[in-house]
Amino acid sequence: MTFDFGKVGVLYGGRSAEREVSLMSGTGVHEALLSKGVDAHLFDTGVKSLADLAAAGFDRVFIALHGRYGEDGTLQGALELLEIPYTGSGPTASAVAMDKVLTKRVWLQVGLPTPAFESLDETSELRTVPDRLGLPLILKPPHEGSTVGITKVVGYSDMKTAYAEAARFDSVVLAEQFVLGREMTIPVLGTGRQARALPVIEIVAPDGNYDYEHKYFSDETRYDCPAELPAALAESMQQIAVDAYRALDCAGWGRADFILDRDNRPWLLEMNTSPGMTSHSLVPMAARAVGMSYADLCLSILSEAALKVRSPARIA
Structure with a gap:
């Protein structure tokens, strides 16, 4: 079966600290879309320019980029100007979600739980920070992902x-x-009122060390999906x-990371808008748990590709 998505670009690679992961993500998405009959083409934004992107003639693009210049709203803004529909959140939501400080401020404003x-x-x-936040605590760069720079x-x-x-x-x-507890993550698909959570995943890394190696390459990390939780707690976390x-105005797909403390209280850590x-x-893993294959997941995400900024000229 051939899907009428036109010529599709899979944007991958990029220039962030997560380039290596993006190359793997994009390759997987590209192969999955090809297997479904989609006219898909890889496009490395770390090598090619915006002029190349404009000239490529894509009818829509699947963003498989992670980190800066791909997940932070900059590329989304360029795609809006080029009028190329794209997967995932718009420029503002992407920028806010990429900034962990701003994300936490938004969540606190609407009463959602996140660590101090x-x-x-x-x-x-620096020496006075532990007096206020306690020890241990976590230091991290707020505009990076994949556990880069975290101590x-x-x-x-x-x-x-x-x-x-x-x-x-x-x-x-x-x-x-620092909140001591179980590490959980919950993917979300859809937009607005149609947004829905996939099953809760628990991440059990060796010695609790879910670093870059254990996240992407090691087979020692265990993933429990669905996580072993009381049904009411799982539903509450979802x-x-x-x-x-929704508080961040995310669209298409995303993944919320949590710590579940020893009193079974969930604490939001961050939102990934291009997982x-x-x-x-983890998103493909949760999708499989509800009977959705990797290729079908890619198609579902691609089907929601759209422009998110409404301008008077475009409306007219």
Whole structure:
């Protein structure tokens, strides 16, 4: 069966710290779309220019980019100007979700649970941060993903080194209260009132270390999908994921990351608006749990490709 999506570009690669993961995601998506008869073509935004993108003649694009210049609203804005429909969230939602500090401020404003935090820069007095957030705590660059630049701080003397590591990737550093508990994630598909949560996944990494290696390459990490949870708790977390997604005005698809503490209270950590689509990725795993194949998931996401910014000229 051939789907009438026209000429489809799979945007992958890019220039962020997550380029390697994006190359894997894009390759998987491309092969899946080809298997369904879609006229799909790989396009590496880290190698080719916006002029090349404009000249490619794509009728719509699947964004399989992660991190800066692909997931942060910059590319989405360019696609709006080029009038090329695209998968996922629009420029504003992508930019806010990519900024973990802004994301947490939005969630707190609407009453959603997220750990206490502070935004740090080179003028901050690092030694006093644990006095307010407690120990241990987490330091991370707020505009990166895939656990890039993240350090768990267990003592006052760790602050300077942890800050320096995060500051390698960002001009601002997020200090976040460490919540001890089970690591969970919940994918969300759809837009607006049609948004729906997929099953809860629990991530069980060796020694609790869900780093870059264990996230994308190791076979030692265990994923329980659906997670072993009371039904009412799972449903409550799924609703929080959808509420968090809608609060940021996300569209198409996304994935909310949680920590479930020892009292079974869920805490939102971040929202991914262009999640991984590798062999180890979590959205395809949750989709399989409800009977949706990887290829069908890609088709579903592609089917919602659209322009998200309405201008007077476009409306006319």
